[in-house]
Amino acid sequence: MSFFKEKSVFTRRQFVKGSGMLVAAAVLTGVFAKFGFDAFAASDDYIEKRIAGMYSLDESMAIRKSHENPEIIQIYKEYLSPGEVKPVSEKAHHLLHTRYGKDIPDLMEHLKHDPTEAA
Amino acid sequence: MSTVLSTGLIQVTNACKACDHCTSICPTGAIHGRLGQKHTINSQKCINCGQCLINCPFGAIVDRPTLDIVKQALNDPDKFVVVQEAPAVRVALGEEFGLAPGTNVKGKMYAALRKLGFDQVYDTEFSADLTIMEEGTELIHRIFNAVGVEGFEHTGPLPQFTSCCPAWVKYAEDKFPHVLPHISSAKSPQQMFGAVAKTYAAQKLAVDPADMFVVSVMPCTAKKYECDRPEFISSGFKDVDVVITTRELAQFIKDVGIDFLSLPDEKADRLVGSSTGAATIFGVTGGVMEAALRTAYEILSEETLEKVEFTAVRGLQPVREASVNIPVKALGKTVPVNVCVVTGLKYVDAVIEDVLAGRSKYHFIEVMNCHGGCINGGGQPIRRDLY
Numbered sequence: 078m079s080f081f082k083e084k085s086v087f088t089r090r091q092f093v094k095g096s097g098m099l100v101a102a103a104v105l106t107g108v109f110a111k112f113g114f115d116a117f118a119a120s121d122d123y124i125e126k127r128i129a130g131m132y133s134l135d136e137s138m139a140i141r142k143s144h145e146n147p148e149i150i151q152i153y154k155e156y157l158s159p160g161e162v163k164p165v166s167e168k169a170h171h172l173l174h175t176r177y178g179k180d181i182p183d184l185m186e187h188l189k190h191d192p193t194e195a196a
Numbered sequence: 197m198s199t200v201l202s203t204g205l206i207q208v209t210n211a212c213k214a215c216d217h218c219t220s221i222c223p224t225g226a227i228h229g230r231l232g233q234k235h236t237i238n239s240q241k242c243i244n245c246g247q248c249l250i251n252c253p254f255g256a257i258v259d260r261p262t263l264d265i266v267k268q269a270l271n272d273p274d275k276f277v278v279v280q281e282a283p284a285v286r287v288a289l290g291e292e293f294g295l296a297p298g299t300n301v302k303g304k305m306y307a308a309l310r311k312l313g314f315d316q317v318y319d320t321e322f323s324a325d326l327t328i329m330e331e332g333t334e335l336i337h338r339i340f341n342a343v344g345v346e347g348f349e350h351t352g353p354l355p356q357f358t359s360c361c362p363a364w365v366k367y368a369e370d371k372f373p374h375v376l377p378h379i380s381s382a383k384s385p386q387q388m389f390g391a392v393a394k395t396y397a398a399q400k401l402a403v404d405p406a407d408m409f410v411v412s413v414m415p416c417t418a419k420k421y422e423c424d425r426p427e428f429i430s431s432g433f434k435d436v437d438v439v440i441t442t443r444e445l446a447q448f449i450k451d452v453g454i455d456f457l458s459l460p461d462e463k464a465d466r467l468v469g470s471s472t473g474a475a476t477i478f479g480v481t482g483g484v485m486e487a488a489l490r491t492a493y494e495i496l497s498e499e500t501l502e503k504v505e506f507t508a509v510r511g512l513q514p515v516r517e518a519s520v521n522i523p524v525k526a527l528g529k530t531v532p533v534n535v536c537v538v539t540g541l542k543y544v545d546a547v548i549e550d551v552l553a554g555r556s557k558y559h560f561i562e563v564m565n566c567h568g569g570c571i572n573g574g575g576q577p578i579r580r581d582l583y
Contacts, residue, residue, distance in 0.1 A: 121512070123297040123579050127571035130287035130298030131480045132510075134473070141473030141504050142490045143328035148470045152326070156396045164333035172391040172430050173330050174381040175359075178369045181427050188429055 204239040204260075205421050206246060206574075211256035218248035218257065223541040223565065224367065241370070243541075245363040245565045246417035246574015259417040259574070263444045266411050269437070270313045275409045278316040278397070279309050280389045283324065284415040284479030284570035285442045291577040292446035293456045303461025308449050309413075310462065316401070319464045320412070321471030323389035324478045324487070327360065331382040332491045335560055339531065352377050355536075355551060355558040358484050360384045362422035363565035367541050372548050385478065386412050386419055387428050389468065390435030397468050405433055412439040415479070415573035418565070441575030473504075481539035481569035482509040482516065485562040489520055489535070496524045496531075509535065512568060514543040517558070536561045539569060 087095065140146060150162055157173075158166035165174075176184040208218075208227075212234045219227045219235070226242040229235030237248075249257040269275050290301040309317045335356050341348035359365060359380040368375050383391070389412075394405040412419060422428075423436040440448070449456050464470065474490050477483030486506045493501055508518035516537045523530045536558045538544045544563055550556040566572045 124512070124568040124572050126296065126298035127284070127287045128298075128480050128512075128568060130300055131283065131477055131483070131571060134287065134300050134302070135476045136473065138471075138473035138476065142494065142501075143325035143332075143472055143474045143487060144491045144495065146322070146325045146470060146472050146475075148322060148466070148468065149325045149329060152392065152396060152468070153329075156399075162329075164329040165337070169330060172395060173326065173383055173388050175383050175387070175427060176381065177365065177376040177379060178373050180376075185427050185429075188427070 204237075205244045205417060206237055206239075206242055206249060206257060206259055208235050208237055209256050209258055210234070211254050213254050213256065215253065218252055221247050221251050223247070223363075224370075243363040243366045243370075243565065244418040244421040244574075247566060249417065249574050250572075250576065250578050255578070259441065260420065261444070262420060262438050262440050263448055265438045266440055266448070269409045269411070272409075274407055276315050276401075276403045276407050277313070277409045277411060278318055278393055279314040279411045279413065280318050280320040280323070280386070280393075281305060281309070281413040281445075282320045282386070282415055282419075282479065282570060283476050283483075284573060284576070285413050285445070287479070287571060288415065288576045289442055289446060291579075292443070292450075295457075297579075301456075303463070304456060304459040305445075306464050307459040307462040308445075308454055308456060311454055311459070312448060312452060314411070316397075316465045316467075316469075318389070318393070318397075318467070318469040319471050320385050320389055321475035321478070322468045323385040323392065324475035325472055326388050326392070327382055327385045327478075327484075328474060328487050328491050330388075331356075331358070331380045332488045332495070334380055334382060335488065336492060336496065339533070339559060343527070343531070345527070352381070354378075355556055355561050356380050358560075358562045358564075360478065360484055361564045361570075362416070362418040364541065364544075364563045366418070366421070367544075367565070368548075372552070374552055375548050378551060383428070384422065385475075386414065386422065386439075387435055390423070390428065390437075391431050392468060394431035394433050394435060400467060405431060408433075409438075410436045412436055413442065413445045414439050415442050415570045415576045417441065417574040419575070443575060443577060446577070479570040480510075481564050481567075482511065482537045482562065483569060484564075485509045485535055485537050485560065488560065489533075492533075493520070493522050496522050496526070498525045499523070509537050509562075512539070514538065514540045514567075515547065533560065534558045538563045540567050541565050 153162040157169045214232045216231045224241050226238045269277050286302040287298050290299040306317050337348045337351040338354050341351045342354050357379045390410045393410050398405040420439045423439050428435045474487035489506050520533045521530050534557050
């Protein structure tokens with residue numbers, strides 16, 4: 078009875094060829110993925126070196142806190158808040174702060190009608 | 197609603213091989229084109245970060261060049277040209293001259309800028325310190341308001357987000373308008389510098405601010421967009437006239453034929469040019485947070501920090517958090533300040549959703565678009581050796 082007779086869609090030769098291609102595809106995927114991961118790892122390497130450069134520069138600085146910068150103290154005492162160091166003073170607010178999104182047209186209107194007295 | 201002009205600052209050239217690498221990098225999905233089809237950038241959606249540009253394997257993506265504008269200004273005898281350089285420039289500029297990444301070339305950078313003809317060589321690190329003073333004070337005011345101290349009712353809500361990164365600011369404006377009241381109103385260091393240069397510095401130097409031309413050297417392409425935003429005119433003039441990238445400065449130095457490596461180490465000009473270690477680390481993810489903590493801790497506790505490093509906020513994890521107990525002298529009690537640092541905008545959405553839903557436990561959140569911070573910005577030397 079033909080029901081029990083073994084039938085194959087592939088010939089033996091086609092099966093060997095097909096398996097070989099599948100194995101090759103799997104191996105190549107691995108190789109390319111490895112290449113990709115290596116590129117990513119290398120990219121983190123230069124990032125880490127630049128970061129290390131920044132932190133060692135920080136350590137080499139004589140002053141390491143913003144509020145101790147003598148020119149910062151000077152600009153507040155002489156210009157932004159005369160006589161004292163007072164951030165968010167009126168002048169500091171005018172020069173050093175901004176607004177975002179839908180508030181920008183208002184801010185620009187204000188800047189145009191209230192030109193800085195400093196100029 | 198996008199209130200800012202669409203600039204088309206970042207463009208894909210015909211060298212595009214349609215490999216699709218950039219679309220996987222773009223944080224806003226602004227790059228269109230299928231595999232095998234030349235890509236285009238939607239400038240409305242683009243936040244100008246330039247990550248696609250520095251990561252394109254074929255060098256097919258470019259930013260709008262601005263070096264010629266700087267050369268013209270330097271050749272104009274009527275213009276008084278001052279320059280500022282961002283912290284991250286000094287640890288990467290040397291790579292364009294064969295030095296290892298991370299080599300500090302600060303002194304040679306100042307010397308090169310003087311040789312190129314800038315009238316005053318200042319430093320963005322000065323205005324980074326100024327940012328800490330303003331942004332840190334704003335945070336203290338918001339915390340005082342939240343714990344019910346009188347006189348701080350007009351401050352914004354907590355948590356406060358940083359505002360230094362123009363890619364992040366545009367992203368929030370485009371995608372999360374409800375989070376804008378949480379973003380610090382302090383300008384970025386670049387824009388603060390422009391505003392004080394054309395007022396305070398011009399007055400001190402007896403220069404007409406109309407003749408002053410402010411150039412920035414930035415590790416960032418989004419800074420080119422930021423300086424063109426129409427609201428940055430608080431000095432009465434355009435606060436920062438033009439931005440060039442780290443790559444363009446290197447190009448300029450090579451064009452003029454300066455032997456960069458044999459330059460002596462010089463210093464920045466005084467007045468608005470001196471800086472601190474806190475300002476230097478602005479160029480790294482977590483650096484703005486650490487600098488703010490150093491100042492906020494000392495001002496609130498009225499004590500001197502024994503150890504200035506807050507290592508908990510350092511690292512390359514996309515989202516990091518820490519809690520710092522600050523003994524607040526004015527309130528007579530210790531307040532825990534919860535902070536969060538985000539690097540990479542694809543990680544910020546979850547943090548923002550918590551804030552908008554009122555679930556966030558943080559007081560202060562630093563956001564930078566680029567992986568690792570400004571040191572890996574879209575204007576930095578491109579590491580083609582990786583490919």
